[in-house]
Amino acid sequence: MGLFGILLALAFLMWFAYRGWSVLLLAPAAALVAALFSGQPLLPHWTGTFMAGTGRFVTQWLPLFLLGGIFGKMMDDSGSITSIARYLTEKLGVKRTMLSVVLASAVVTYGGVSVFVAFFVLVPMTREMFRAANIPARLMPAAIGLGAFTFTMSAMPGSPSTNNAIPMPYFGTTTFAAPGLGIIASLITFAFGMWWLARAEAKARAAGESYVEDTSEAVITEKVREQATAAGDFDPSELTHGQRASTNPSFAIAVLPLIVVITVNFFMALVVLPRIDFSVAEQMLGINITSTIGVWAVLIALAAAIITLIACNYNRFGNLRESLDAGANSSVLPIITVASLVGFGAVVAAMPAFDLVRDAVLKMPGGPLVSLVVAMNTLAALTGTASGGMAIALGALGSEYMRLAAEYGINPELMHRLTVISAGTLDALPHNGTVLLLLQISKQTHSSSYLDMVMTVIVGVIISLVAVFFLGATFGSF
Template identity: 60%
Template sequence: MGLIGILIGLGLLVFFAFRGWSVLLLAPAAALIAAAFAGEPLLAHWTQTFMGSAAQFLAQFFPIFLLGALFGKLMEDSGSVAAISGFMTKKLGAKRAILAVVLAGAIVTYGGVSLFVAFFVLAPMARALFHDAGIPLRLMPAAIVLGTSTFTMSALPGTPAIQNAIPMPFFGTTPFAAPGLGIIASAIMLGFGLWWLRRAENAARRADESGGAPVADVDTAVDNERVRELATTAREFDPAEIHRGHRSEALPPIALAALPLIVVVSFNFLMSMFVLPRLNAAFLAEPRWGETSLSAVGGVWAVVVALFTAIVTLVFINRQRLPALRESVDAGANASVLPAFSVASLVGFGAVVAALPAFAIVRDWVLSIGGGPLVSLAVATNILSALTGSASGGLTIALDALGPTYMTLAAQHGIDPALLHRVAVIGSGTLDSLPHNGAVVSLLAVCGTTHRESYFDIVMVAIVGAIIALAAVIVLGSTFGTF
């Protein structure tokens, strides 16, 4: 009965979440259903297990949600994201429209701009480019996904994406875990995705497919409550805050627009590789600091310092382009709250499930998967991210339940925790892009296309390419170790 309860709770969570119900209510309800089938105390699981795990997630990662959303909003309102997109458009032009969209998305998201900020800026740019180039607008979502939601989210070393931060407390790693393997995986995702999109473009031209089609207004997507509920479980920005604040009409020069992104990457690297390793953090073992260690918090510290420094830099160089600074700051801060609590609720659901006796069956099945710990870790993160429609939620659930077990297995098999980190993050960013994923639904709404028109190409660039890259990382890591 316990396993049946887990399956029913998970099924109801997925079913109603896809229909736009709030995860803040669905997650505890689904957790209590699973606990009821197991005959476990309901209130204790809600207030102790569920809320304890959700609170721990917020304590670890809310600073990244907060500063990431704030940075994205200030980059948008200062005109920096639009300036970078315009620069790529001018340099590459309509003849290389797909490449321009992909690279613009990759630059801004790797530099720390929130996914949905990138969506709402890139979609109008892609619409104009694709129309001028005669490329079907149904390929817009796949091009934007490739640049914003694949290698810059899960593979490129040092990415400030929340998915890359989640394994750090579990494995004691940094944002630059397994950099060589991450670069190889990024090259595979980017190369495969561009090849597929070029192939799709050529096929459309041979079929004389028109480049024009009705496109939804961005405001319509922002105001869609179903889109909002789904979006906030997928990434760290609440779309409802997009149009709050005041966007600058005067765009900064490209050098100033790109400078905050450079600051994020460079300070992340300096903190991870030079500053924190030299820090005497023995005081963290004291009870007043939670009896933790630098390896458990250092990765988050590096990302937080990088984002904070970039925000200060951005405000300093763009002060005249931020006439409503307080409103922009408020909107950015508010944009972080619902996504953080939504993902924390998914994590709480996972904690209750992991605490049930029947979960031992699931754990034993996962660990019995052939191919070794790397393969079973990849399968676990894939499945949970697919079911929840959230890479961050699925990844945290998997590591909360199985992280210590994989660290033990890694020690037994001589596996570097950095390799576990990279496999887990890439694994979470594959099947999370199923049709109910919030980022997918939101992007289709922004672009004005449907699943029937655009989803197959999203599958190819976001799922197939990522799975190929994941397989390559597992094979190379198993053969040569971490590099």
């Protein structure tokens, strides 16, 4: 009965989240369903187990969500995202429209800008490019998606994305984990996606399709907002707050903060912080600081980039305080939403029947790497969010995977990279908030655009995941 309750709770959460219900309501309700069918006390699990799991996630990740939200908003209001996207599209030209869009999307998101912030700049820019090249607008989401939320979120070493950060405390890694494998995965995803986009464009031209202007206004509904905040790290409603700059910076000034993020993150994670002796602080605080070095590196990098951004664009900001406030506020709903999913996972893990689920997952044929890949794909698909799926799985099984890594001689960096890439595959199913928001802003529908998105943001990533899995299993982490 307890196992049935866990499955029912997952089905309840998935079904109503897909229909646009707030995860803030659904997560505790689903947790109570699991507890009820397990014969467990409801209120203690709600106010105790659920809130403890939720609180741990907020305590651990609020600084990252906060600085990430501020950085994304400041990049937008300073005109830096627009400047970068316009520069790349102008240099590559109309004949390379697809490549221009993918690269512009990749550059800003790899540098730490939330995909939700980037969408509101990239979509209008892509619309101009597609109109000039006479490419059907239905291919816009597939092109933007390839650059914005595939390899830059999960495979590229050093990416400061939330997805790439979540495994760090569990595996004691950094965002640069398994860099060789990450680069290989990125190249495969990029190459396959570009091949598909070129094929789709050629097929559309052969069929006589052309760009058709949709003059209707893109409206972000409350339903899409709820689903988006469960899948990302920025509340789209905050983009209308603050004031955008009337002039854009030069490309060099615009891209400088992105370079600062990657450079400072690299040196802090691999050079500076590992050489500092934290033993005294660990004894005083009673915590393992070594496992959080990767998180600290990202925080320092984002803080340095924000300072650089303000210093270079101070006179461009219409109202600096409003931009900072909006960026900070943008982090609240996403982190509470994802944390609620983690709270749900904590309750499920506390149920007696979860032992059956844990044993079935960990003893899956093929060893711990197969188990890890399957678990991440499954939970990301069910929850419609890579970060939420990872947080639930690692919160319940992270210590077990580390134990198995030591037992089987597996490098934790390999587990980190496989975890992130796996969570970034089936999370992009039709109910994913990032997919819904991109379609809404692009004024496209699932029927017109989703098949091409499947190929660029799911199939290509799965191919890269298979390649990384076999390379890692054969040669280890590199």
